[in-house]
Amino acid sequence: MDDQLSDIPWYSTDWFSWDTISQFSWDNRWVLYLLALIPLFLVLKWIYRALSRQKLPIAMRSSKISRNILNLVRLLPDILLILILALLIVALARPQKTNEKVEQWTEGIDIMLVIDISQSMQIEDFKPNRLEAAKDVAEKFISGRFQDRIGMVIFSGDAYSLSPLTTDYELLKTYIEDINFDMIENRGTAIGSALAVATNRMRESDSQSKVVILLSDGDNTAGNIDPITAANIASAYGIKLYTIAIGREGKVPFGKDFFGRPRMVENTMDETTLREIADIGSGEFFRVSDNEALNRVFELIDQYEKAEIQETRYRDTSDFYRIYIYWALCLFLFWLLLKSTFISNVLYD
Numbered sequence: 001m002d003d004q005l006s007d008i009p010w011y012s013t014d015w016f017s018w019d020t021i022s023q024f025s026w027d028n029r030w031v032l033y034l035l036a037l038i039p040l041f042l043v044l045k046w047i048y049r050a051l052s053r054q055k056l057p058i059a060m061r062s063s064k065i066s067r068n069i070l071n072l073v074r075l076l077p078d079i080l081l082i083l084i085l086a087l088l089i090v091a092l093a094r095p096q097k098t099n100e101k102v103e104q105w106t107e108g109i110d111i112m113l114v115i116d117i118s119q120s121m122q123i124e125d126f127k128p129n130r131l132e133a134a135k136d137v138a139e140k141f142i143s144g145r146f147q148d149r150i151g152m153v154i155f156s157g158d159a160y161s162l163s164p165l166t167t168d169y170e171l172l173k174t175y176i177e178d179i180n181f182d183m184i185e186n187r188g189t190a191i192g193s194a195l196a197v198a199t200n201r202m203r204e205s206d207s208q209s210k211v212v213i214l215l216s217d218g219d220n221t222a223g224n225i226d227p228i229t230a231a232n233i234a235s236a237y238g239i240k241l242y243t244i245a246i247g248r249e250g251k252v253p254f255g256k257d258f259f260g261r262p263r264m265v266e267n268t269m270d271e272t273t274l275r276e277i278a279d280i281g282s283g284e285f286f287r288v289s290d291n292e293a294l295n296r297v298f299e300l301i302d303q304y305e306k307a308e309i310q311e312t313r314y315r316d317t318s319d320f321y322r323i324y325i326y327w328a329l330c331l332f333l334f335w336l337l338l339k340s341t342f343i344s345n346v347l348y349d
Contacts, residue, residue: 010323010326021095024096024320025098026093027093028093028094029093031089035086038089041085045078076338077339080338083328088324090321091325095319096319097318098317099317099318108147109305110148110150110205110207111145112202112213113141113151113152113153114152114155114195114198114214114215115135115138115215116154116189116194116216116217116218117155117179117184118187118188118216119187120217120247120267121134121181122181123252123265124252124262125248125289125290126246126247130217130246131181133246133294134246135177137297137298138176139173140298142169143169144302145302147167148167149165149166149205150169151202152176153198153201155197156187156190157186157187157190157223159196161197188223189216191214191220191227191277192227192228193222193223194223195227195230195233195234195277196225196230198212198234199212199234199239203237209305210240211283212241212281213301214241214242215243215244216246218269219269219273231281234280235281239281240281240282240305241277241280241281242278242284242285243285244285245271245274245286246294249267249268250267251266251267252264252266
């Protein structure tokens, strides 16, 4: 914006447009109130002139009084004086334009999202199902981060690294949208393997804060590494572990029966392992049973794992009072021209 103002020549009338004036900040804003005193000054000037001028009693018929353009032109010096004073007041108020550049930076946090895509994540106690609810909150969580590197691991019977740590949040959201139950053939729930893959992705990270968020709805039934062993390895690399147990216990809807009605199945969950993983990883365990609770948990983790954002501000201030001084000087020279030539006699006679 400053560059645009700098491109306007000083003699341009654009300096008096509202679009230009509205961009200014005023270093001495209170000076602008003096503009209200200009009419008072003119009234006093005209009163003084009227009292000091000699008047001759001449009787004239109104029909003899001719209308002449000079009756208006004689006001020109006073109009110029008004403009000169107004321009000087504007210049004294010191119009400025400040261009502020803000740079935000943070050391950032490395976060690995570990999401269960086993067949039980199709259960519909969450809307539309557990996996879709998890994908939705994961996208919202990513949108709320700033300069944090985020990666993803998905797992069922095997664990698969879907994305390495990255700050390309749009790419991450695309990966999340594409997650489905057919991405891993082996059935089961390999929690230990998922933690091992996430740890392997983060072990060479030099970030001061490393976090794994594990979301699962079942017990460890697959994989070649025990979850507790995997949690201890992660902890040794300084990784904090949050675990989220998703789903209700008891009768839950899972698909449709022959008549199109919700089919109810029995669901159980062993929280013990997930709690122990969180304890080992100095994190926290959460149990959620609906979409709203899942959203709250991710919001809470988002608050826990916030790096301090630091700002560096650069202020570049440009003054434009000279423009109005130039205009005032030009009008003052014109005013002197009127006062120093025969025109002044015409104006006053």
